[in-house]
Amino acid sequence: MAVNVDERRCDRCGACVGVCPADALMLADSLEVVCTLCTNCNRCVGICPFGALSLKIGSELENG
Numbered sequence: 781m782a783v784n785v786d787e788r789r790c791d792r793c794g795a796c797v798g799v800c801p802a803d804a805l806m807l808a809d810s811l812e813v814v815c816t817l818c819t820n821c822n823r824c825v826g827i828c829p830f831g832a833l834s835l836k837i838g839s840e841l842e843n844g
């Protein structure tokens with residue numbers, strides 16, 4: 781389980797990186813998700829102003 785990034789929507793604002801308690805998000809040329817660190821807390825999904833993030837649960841996608 782982890783987070784899916786829609787790169788077409790992501791503005792690389794960095795807001796999600798700041799709220800991740802697991803340090804699973806890293807911003808470089810694009811937003812990278814370290815799936816092994818993600819605890820599925822959903823904070824980043826809620827804070828993204830562009831709706832670029834969605835939670836991956838198996839093959840299901842929430843919010844996207």
Ligand code: SF4
Nearest residue numbers: 790791793794796828
């Ligand atoms: S909060 Fe949304 S737009 Fe901002 S860096 Fe994260 S995914 Fe991209």
Ligand code: SF4
Nearest residue numbers: 800818819821822824
């Ligand atoms: S769901 Fe939670 S742990 Fe996973 S990347 Fe988003 S803020 Fe970090």
